[in-house]
Amino acid sequence: METTVFVVSDFTGETAEHVARAASSQFASDSIKLKRFRYINNRDRAQEVLEEAEKAEAIIVCTLVDHELRRWFVEEANIKGLDIIDILGPVLDSLQRRLGHAPLETPGLLRRMDEEYFRRVKAIEFAIKCDDGRCPEELLNADVVIIGVSRTSKTPLCMYLAHRGFMVANIPLVPEIDPPKQLFEVSSEKVFGLTVQPEKLVNIRRERLRLLGLDADVSTYAQWERVEEELSYARNIMRRIGCRVMDVTNRAIEETAQEILDYLRG
Numbered sequence: 001m002e003t004t005v006f007v008v009s010d011f012t013g014e015t016a017e018h019v020a021r022a023a024s025s026q027f028a029s030d031s032i033k034l035k036r037f038r039y040i041n042n043r044d045r046a047q048e049v050l051e052e053a054e055k056a057e058a059i060i061v062c063t064l065v066d067h068e069l070r071r072w073f074v075e076e077a078n079i080k081g082l083d084i085i086d087i088l089g090p091v092l093d094s095l096q097r098r099l100g101h102a103p104l105e106t107p108g109l110l111r112r113m114d115e116e117y118f119r120r121v122k123a124i125e126f127a128i129k130c131d132d133g134r135c136p137e138e139l140l141n142a143d144v145v146i147i148g149v150s151r152t153s154k155t156p157l158c159m160y161l162a163h164r165g166f167m168v169a170n171i172p173l174v175p176e177i178d179p180p181k182q183l184f185e186v187s188s189e190k191v192f193g194l195t196v197q198p199e200k201l202v203n204i205r206r207e208r209l210r211l212l213g214l215d216a217d218v219s220t221y222a223q224w225e226r227v228e229e230e231l232s233y234a235r236n237i238m239r240r241i242g243c244r245v246m247d248v249t250n251r252a253i254e255e256t257a258q259e260i261l262d263y264l265r266g
Helices: 014-025 043-056 067-079 089-101 115-129 136-143 153-160 181-185 198-211 224-241 254-263
Strands: 003-009 030-039 059-063 084-086 144-149 170-174 191-195 246-249
Touching: 003 043, 003 067, 014 059, 030 067, 059 067, 059 089, 067 084, 067 089, 067 170, 084 089, 115 136, 115 144, 115 153, 136 170, 136 181, 144 153, 144 224, 153 170, 153 254, 181 224, 198 224, 246 254
Parallel strands: 003 030, 003 059, 059 084, 144 170, 144 191, 191 246
Antiparallel strands: none
């Protein structure tokens, strides 16, 4: 039996849809259909939704911040015998009683594009622009510079930090290529060197080659001697810079990122 869920909101409806999908996922069924109704901000539009819901015998999940519209909508749904879940109402009412004043009743405040949002967007753009040693002239504008040999998770770490609003660049360390001169002009407090145990790095690189359809026994990329050479070279560069060195062997990106954030916030 197919069941329809109407997701009704006075803004985009993302909050209500997330809740509806979370509940639907518990039934592992393709028979639950969601239909979203956005920007329902007056009784005329709400009445149209109710009439359609009645015909479809739909369940209604709603997030309406205007208390008058919300209460009217819930009452009308109950009169029609419809199942309705008012997500925001009980929470808003409880907070109002506790705080002693009414909510703002402004739709979309949670997702309003504020200064922090644009800062994160700018940081992500910077991380993409300065990934893998590109645009070394931008290094002095970075909040953080990540250095290390190949496959030490420099790029994922940079993107994680960028989503936190930090301007992050990363530089790969390869024995045959000198690091950009700008790297040595950056304050050592902003530079973080990533290292990893050689046996772990060999395994990571061998798996990478396998996924690419290449023979790990032929390529020097995953050979023990080459890995040792690269790690030794990287350690020398890190000592020369005087930066903080972090062993990322068997560590999650989040762990390394949090250590960097704690250090930066001092």
